[in-house]
Amino acid sequence: xxxxxxxxxxxxxxxxxxxxxxxxxxxxxxxxxxxxxxxxxxxxxxxxxxxxxxxxxxxxxxxxxxxxxxxxxxxxxxxxxxxxxxxxxxxxxxxxxxxxxxxxxxxxxxxxxxxxxxxxxxxxxxxxxxxxxxxxxxxxxxxxxxxxxxxxxxxxxxxxxxxxxxxxxxxxxxxxxxxxxxxxxxxxxxxxxxxxxxxxxxxxxxxxxxxxxxxxxxxxxxxxxxxxxxx
Amino acid sequence: xxxxxxxxxxxxxxxxxxxxxxxxxxxxxxxxxxxxxxxxxxxxxxxxxxxxxxxxxxxxxxxxxxxxxxxxxxxxxxxxxxxxxxxxxxxxxxxxxxxxxxxxxxxxxxxxxxxxxxxxxxxxxxxxxxxxxxxxxxxxxxxxxxxxxxxxxxxxxxxxxxxxxxxxxxxxxxxxxxxxxxxxxxxxxxxxxxxxxxxxxxxxxxxxxxxxxxxxxxxxxxxxxxxxxxx
Numbered sequence: 001x002x003x004x005x006x007x008x009x010x011x012x013x014x015x016x017x018x019x020x021x022x023x024x025x026x027x028x029x030x031x032x033x034x035x036x037x038x039x040x041x042x043x044x045x046x047x048x049x050x051x052x053x054x055x056x057x058x059x060x061x062x063x064x065x066x067x068x069x070x071x072x073x074x075x076x077x078x079x080x081x082x083x084x085x086x087x088x089x090x091x092x093x094x095x096x097x098x099x100x101x102x103x104x105x106x107x108x109x110x111x112x113x114x115x116x117x118x119x120x121x122x123x124x125x126x127x128x129x130x131x132x133x134x135x136x137x138x139x140x141x142x143x144x145x146x147x148x149x150x151x152x153x154x155x156x157x158x159x160x161x162x163x164x165x166x167x168x169x170x171x172x173x174x175x176x177x178x179x180x181x182x183x184x185x186x187x188x189x190x191x192x193x194x195x196x197x198x199x200x201x202x203x204x205x206x207x208x209x210x211x212x213x214x215x216x217x218x219x220x221x222x223x224x225x226x227x228x229x230x231x
Numbered sequence: 232x233x234x235x236x237x238x239x240x241x242x243x244x245x246x247x248x249x250x251x252x253x254x255x256x257x258x259x260x261x262x263x264x265x266x267x268x269x270x271x272x273x274x275x276x277x278x279x280x281x282x283x284x285x286x287x288x289x290x291x292x293x294x295x296x297x298x299x300x301x302x303x304x305x306x307x308x309x310x311x312x313x314x315x316x317x318x319x320x321x322x323x324x325x326x327x328x329x330x331x332x333x334x335x336x337x338x339x340x341x342x343x344x345x346x347x348x349x350x351x352x353x354x355x356x357x358x359x360x361x362x363x364x365x366x367x368x369x370x371x372x373x374x375x376x377x378x379x380x381x382x383x384x385x386x387x388x389x390x391x392x393x394x395x396x397x398x399x400x401x402x403x404x405x406x407x408x409x410x411x412x413x414x415x416x417x418x419x420x421x422x423x424x425x426x427x428x429x430x431x432x433x434x435x436x437x438x439x440x441x442x443x444x445x446x447x448x449x450x451x452x453x454x455x456x457x458x459x460x461x462x
């Protein structure tokens with residue numbers, strides 16, 4: 001069943017703007033058809049399309065169920081700002097692979113540029129719909145390397161895949177951890193000083209013998225963490 | 232050090248065509264500079280640029296080392312022909328994540344179209360260079376679903392991530408396996424008959440609660456297999 005993001009109004013759900021356009025003009029849906037609505041909360045709202053207006057459509061709610069696609073662990077990705085095309089892929093795949101939040105950070109080897117917020121939100125919505133997550137992933141403005149280091153203190157476990165590391169992940173460290181941070185560099189990587197500072201706060205580890213692109217490293221880390229935490 | 236694919240001639244290595252263009256015009260390298268040459272075998276050839284000709288350049292070999300980036304397990308990806316843009320990503324990421332070979336297959340839910348071989352080979356070369364693999368991944372013409380099923384008999388272990396499955400991978404099955412096949416569907420997935428036929432030959436498993444795109448499923452499977460087999 002097709003999924004659309006909307007907002008609640010009384011006992012109805014309203015689908016508007018881009019989502020309305022997609023439902024009406026792209027999917028060509030009609031009154032009486034069934035859809036799932038997401039209200040950016042923990043539930044899936046099974047609905048019937050009740051009425052089309054000029055700029056929105058109104059859904060009546062048939063039943064409500066807890067969304068099964070939401071992650072059950074808090075896995076936050078701290079991503080050093082990469083070249084733009086990597087970030088797109090990183091966001092889409094992190095959502096599929098159960099990240100709860102993505103925080104970009106700047107560092108010695110980044111070129112800071114403002115993120116195109118509206119575009120990112122559309123992209124996040126598309127990925128959430130595809131993998132059946134009812135809640136959008138949190139996404140904040142880019143923070144500094146120093147601020148990122150500070151934030152790492154809030155986690156039970158911080159993992160840092162590092163190309164100059166040889167030790168691989170001992171999966172036992174993941175036991176019963178529910179609040180996990182993953183810190184990933186960009187194409188140019190961390191300076192030695194940054195890597196040293198990170199190692200004070202994080203378990204640095206190798207993802208094998210091959211040099212992975214930053215987006216591949218994110219996916220490998222999330223896949224392994226998901227596997228061991230059943231996220 | 233930059234890596235280029237070439238061919239051996241006597242005790243020298245010749246870099247030509249696209250690789251020559253890249254070395255000379257894109258990287259603007261000069262005589263006397265050091266490079267790594269790959270001859271599509273198991274070794275890295277550390278070389279010095281000896282001489283530029285009009286259409287090629289000649290390298291002298293300084294030393295030879297076993298390539299560390301090559302996978303040590305035989306992990307073959309059987310990929311149901313997806314929409315073109317997914318295949319690009321699947322190939323690039325599979326190379327980084329240690330697949331030995333990619334075989335595309337057609338099925339009820341595919342639209343068969345000829346693969347653009349030359350473009351694929353360029354793409355394979357780029358990915359191999361990026362992740363420091365000296366040997367190109369094998370890539371064959373698309374085979375039928377039936378032929379794919381037959382080929383699965385050649386493996387110790389066949390894994391089949393399936394969206395209608397609930398059991399997750401028991402990592403013990405990977406113990407000491409060195410000859411592993413992974414079978415992944417496309418956006419439209421397998422028919423019930425195809426899935427049933429596959430289950431006779433493969434361990435079907437869930438990759439979690441979220442519906443992954445086919446390229447994400449490939450990456451998650453390869454990341455997990457690599458982790459447990461140290462590939």
